[in-house]
Amino acid sequence: MSPTLAGLKVFVRTFGCQMNENDSEHISGVLVRAGAVKAGAPEDADVVVVNTCAVRQKSEEKLYSFLGRLSRLKKRRPFLLGVVGCVAQVRQAGLIERLPFVDFVAGPDNYLDLPEIIGRAAEAPVVRTDFGRDWREIGAEATCREAPWSAFVPVMEGCDNFCAYCIVPFSRGREKYRPLESVIGEVRAAVEAGAVEVQLLGQNVNSYRDPRSGVGFAALLDAVGAVPGIEWVRFITSHPKNFGDDIISAMAAGRKVCPALHLPLQSGSSRVLGRMNRGYTREDYLALVGRLRQSLPSLLLMTDVIVGFPGETEEDFEATCNLLRDIRFAGIFSFRYSPRPLTAAAAVPDDVPLEVKRRRLIALQALQKSIQAGIYGSFVGQDLRVLGTGPSPKGAGRFSGRTAGNLVVNFDSASDPSGRFLTVRITGSGPYSLRGQAI
Numbered sequence: 001m002s003p004t005l006a007g008l009k010v011f012v013r014t015f016g017c018q019m020n021e022n023d024s025e026h027i028s029g030v031l032v033r034a035g036a037v038k039a040g041a042p043e044d045a046d047v048v049v050v051n052t053c054a055v056r057q058k059s060e061e062k063l064y065s066f067l068g069r070l071s072r073l074k075k076r077r078p079f080l081l082g083v084v085g086c087v088a089q090v091r092q093a094g095l096i097e098r099l100p101f102v103d104f105v106a107g108p109d110n111y112l113d114l115p116e117i118i119g120r121a122a123e124a125p126v127v128r129t130d131f132g133r134d135w136r137e138i139g140a141e142a143t144c145r146e147a148p149w150s151a152f153v154p155v156m157e158g159c160d161n162f163c164a165y166c167i168v169p170f171s172r173g174r175e176k177y178r179p180l181e182s183v184i185g186e187v188r189a190a191v192e193a194g195a196v197e198v199q200l201l202g203q204n205v206n207s208y209r210d211p212r213s214g215v216g217f218a219a220l221l222d223a224v225g226a227v228p229g230i231e232w233v234r235f236i237t238s239h240p241k242n243f244g245d246d247i248i249s250a251m252a253a254g255r256k257v258c259p260a261l262h263l264p265l266q267s268g269s270s271r272v273l274g275r276m277n278r279g280y281t282r283e284d285y286l287a288l289v290g291r292l293r294q295s296l297p298s299l300l301l302m303t304d305v306i307v308g309f310p311g312e313t314e315e316d317f318e319a320t321c322n323l324l325r326d327i328r329f330a331g332i333f334s335f336r337y338s339p340r341p342l343t344a345a346a347a348v349p350d351d352v353p354l355e356v357k358r359r360r361l362i363a364l365q366a367l368q369k370s371i372q373a374g375i376y377g378s379f380v381g382q383d384l385r386v387l388g389t390g391p392s393p394k395g396a397g398r399f400s401g402r403t404a405g406n407l408v409v410n411f412d413s414a415s416d417p418s419g420r421f422l423t424v425r426i427t428g429s430g431p432y433s434l435r436g437q438a439i
Contacts, residue, residue, distance in 0.1 A: 005031060005034040005035040005036040005047075005115050005118060005119070006035035006036075007035065007036075007037065008035070008036045008037070008046040008047055008118075009036070009037055009038070009039040009044055009045045009046045009047070010028070010031050010032075010036040010037070010038060010039060010045060010046070010047045010048075010049065011038070011039040011040070011041060011042050011044070011045035011047070011048050011049070012024050012027055012028050012031075012038075012048075012049045012050075012051060013042070013048070013049070013050050013051065013066070014051045015050070015051065015052050015053045015059055015062060015063055015066075015085075016051070016052065016053025016055070016059065016085070016086070017053065017055075018152060018199065018201055018236055019154070019157075019201050019202075019203065020051055020052075020053055020085060020086075021146070021152065022152035022154055022201055023051055023084075023085060023108060023111065024051045025143050025144050025145055025146065025152065026111055026138045026142060026143055027049055027051060027084065027111050027114060028144035029138070029142035029143040029144045030111055030112060030114055030115065030138065030142050031047075031049075031114060031115065031118075032144060033142050034114075034115035038144070042070060042073060042079075043073065043077070045079055046079055046080065047079060047080045047081075047082070047118055048070060048079055048080070048081050048082070049082045049084055049114075050063065050066065050067065050070075050081070050082065050083050050084070050085075051084050051085045052083060052084065052085040052086055052087035052088060053085065053086055053087070054085075054086035054087045054089075054090050054167050054171045054340065055086070055166075055167060055168070055171075055340070056335055056338055056340075057338035057339070057340065058335075058338070060087055063083075063087055064099075067081075067083070067099060067102070070101075071099070071101045074101055080103045080104070080118060080121055080122065081101060081102050081103050081104075082102070082103060082104040082105065082106065082114075082117070082118070082121065083095055083099075083102055083104075083105050083106075084105070084106040084107070084108075084110075084111070084114075085107070085108060085171075086108065086167070086168075086171035086172065087171075088105045088106055088107050088129065089107035089108060089129050089131075089170070089171045089172070090167065090170060090171050090341060090342065091105075092105065092107075092127060092129045093105070093127045096125050096127065102125070103121040103122075103125055103126070104117050104118065104120075104121040104125065104126040104127070104128075105125075105126070105127045105128070105129065106126075106127075106128045106129070107128065107129035107130070107131070108157070108171075108172055108173075109129075109130060109131050109132050109136060109173070110128045110129065110130060111138065112136065112138060113128060131173045132176075133174070133176060134176060135157075135176050135177060135178045135179065135182075135211070137178070137182060139182075139186065140185070140186045140189035140190060140193075145190075145193070145195075147389070147390075147418075147419070148193050148194040148195060148419065149194055149195055149196050149197065149387070149418070149419030149420075150195060150196075150197040150198075150199065150387075150389075150419075151186075151187070151190035151193075151195040151197070151198045151199070152198075152199050152201055153183060153186050153187055153190065153198050153199065153200055153201065153224075154178060154200075154201045154202060155177070155178050155183050155200050155201065155202050155205060155208050155217075155220060155235075156175060156176065156177045156178060156202035156203070156204065156205060156207070156208050157172055157173070157175070157176055157202060157203065158172045158173040158174050158175045158176055158203060159172065159174075159175060159203045159204050160174055160175045160204075160207070161204065161239060161241075161277070161279065162277060162344070163266075163276055163277050163278055164275065164276050164277045164343060164344040164345040164348075165276060165306065165309065165337065165339075165340065165343055165345045166340070166343060167340040167341065167342060167343055168203050170341075170342040170343075172203060175203075175204065175207060177208055177209050177210065177211050179210060179211055179212055180210040180212070180213065180215065180219075180220060180223060181212070183200075183220065183223075183224070184223055184224065184227065187224055187227045187230065188227055191227060191228070191229035191230060194419065195229075195230070196229070196230065196231045196232065196387070196419070196421070197230070197231060197232040197233075197234070197387060198224060198230055198232075198233055198234070199234045199235065199236065200220070200221075200224065200233070200234070200235040200236075201235075201236060202235075202237075203237065204237070204238070204239045204242065205217060205235050205236065205237065205238060206235075206238045206239060206242045206243050206244075206247055207239065207242045208220055216244075216246065216247075217247055217250075218244070218246040218247045218249065218250035219250075221233065221235070221247070221250040221251065221254055221257055222250055222253075222254065225254040225255070225256040225257060230256055231256060231421065232256060232258050232387065232404060233254065233256045233257045233258065234257075234258050234260065234406070236262045237262050237264060238261065238262065238263055238264075239264070239279075240263055240264070240265075240278075240279075240280050240284065240285055240288055241278070241279040241280045241284075243263070243288055245291065248291055248292055248295050248296070249295070251295070251296060252295040252296055258404045258405065258406065259296055259298045259299045259300060259404055259405055260299070260300050260301075260302070260330075260404065260405045260406035261292065261299060261300075261301055261302070262301075262302045262303070262304075263288075263289075263301055263302070263303055264303055264304040265285060265303045265304065265305055265320075265323070266278060266304060266305060266306050266309075267305070267306065267309065267312070267316065267319075267320055268282055268316075268319040268320035268321070268322060268323030268324070269282065269312070269315075269316035269317075269319040269320060270282045270283070271311075271316060272309055272311070272312055272316050275309065275310070275311055276306075276309060276345075277344070282319065282323065285323075286323075286326070286327075289301065289327055298405070299405075300330040300331075300375075300405035300406065300407070301327065301329050301330060302329060302330055302331040302332065302333075302406070303329050303331075303332050303333075304332065304333045304334070304335075305320060305324075305332055305333070305334045305335070305364060306334075306335055306336075306337050307320070307334065307335070307336055307337065307357055307360040307361050307364055308336050308337040308352040308356065308357030308360060308361075309337045309345070309352070310337070310345060310348045310349060310350055310351055310352065311348075311351065311352075312337075312352055317360050317364075320364070321363070321364060321367055324364070324367055324368060324371060325367070325371070328371050328374075328375065329368070329371065329372075330372065330375050330405065330406075330407065331372065331406075332364075332368050334361060334364050334365055334368070335361075336354075336357040336358065336361050337350070337352070337357065369431045370431075372431040372432065373429070373430070373431040376407065376429040376430065376431060376432075376433070376434055377429045379407070379426045379429060379434055380426050380427065380428060380429050380434075381425075381426060382425075382426050383423050383424070383425050383426075383439065384403050384409065384423070384424055384426060384434075384436075385403065385404060385421055385422075385423060386401035386402065386403055386409050386411070386417075386421070386422055386423070386424045386436075387401050387402055387419075387420075387421055388400070388401040388413075388416070388417030388418045388419060388420050388421075388422060389401050389402060389418060390416075390418045391416070392410040392411075394410045397412060397413075398410055398411065398412055398413075399411060399412075399413050399416065399417055399418070399438075401417065401422075401424070403434075407433070407434055408432065408433040408434065409424055409426070409433065409434045409435070409436055410433055410434070410435055410436075411424045411435065411436040411437055411438055412436075412437050412438065413438040414438070417438065422438050423438070423439050424436040424437065424438050424439070425437050425439050
């Protein structure tokens, strides 16, 4: 155990996706294993670690706003402040030059080194943003899970696709894959700790290849589903061009693989998809959705959409809206395009005016809201299996959970069902959640 962190109180704040949430679980685990204890708020901490997302400009802006608040707190009560993750990897030493109150910067490949980094940062600023080509195992023993019944399990990291708008190959590096044996070992350890659900993580999970045997993601799904004690298996996120029929077959045959899939679209225009370097057309995406739904009739699809990519016309935007009408996604993450450093699109004029981007995003979200209202409404009157996740923000005596299709359910229950499966009769719906009664 490192003596440098013995008794230190550490607070970790997370910006970003499930990968970032899982990274924060690792960061907390590494620091606790080195002798630190978790603090409940920055005001109580000796060390504050901010785990960052660089995918969108808005995420980075939120980070700088939060760091500004921490700088004012730091003047009143000194503590060590570190920025880690994707923004740290992209901005590197420039972060400390811009924000001299930051004490250390560490990229995603350097979390195991955080005890040493923090120890050194007490004397002078530290920047550690090395990238490795091989998987660096952290392991279940150094992971502080937020919810013991649901386990994030990373299977790969990075991306080789170099989509024109995407910073991931620069913030996370090239693709590297975790050995299948290590994945299964963590799943088993999670089950022993109480997990009934696992979520396999990676920037492009369906490109997974076991570095030892060479088997792909379909075999990984089979192996995870075979672990005794696991009830639900989810994965995120998938690239359409890497989604082979073997994966569809594994999903259809695997009783434990949930009928929910996040399949980023980005645009419904083949012309824009080509400029984005996505590697598929509108027709390719529709054909893939057709094969998925033929094999998995109850599948619920979620997606990502970018509006206002350079060169996007009204015709291109309408093609995206029409595709949403045709496919009927159960949920979307939608964004205005913003240039990101190091990407190919950053060198192209950002020629769609901001007010046009705003108008298109509002129209897209209104369309999707109406689609979701219909999808959610179709479940009213059904009895659904739900995994309880905790108290609901909807009021006392109400709890929240998720269905196998990843729909949020707020329901009444006589006792806290967190981490347990139960049957909920759906009595109402909105565009973003279901309402019901535990039976």
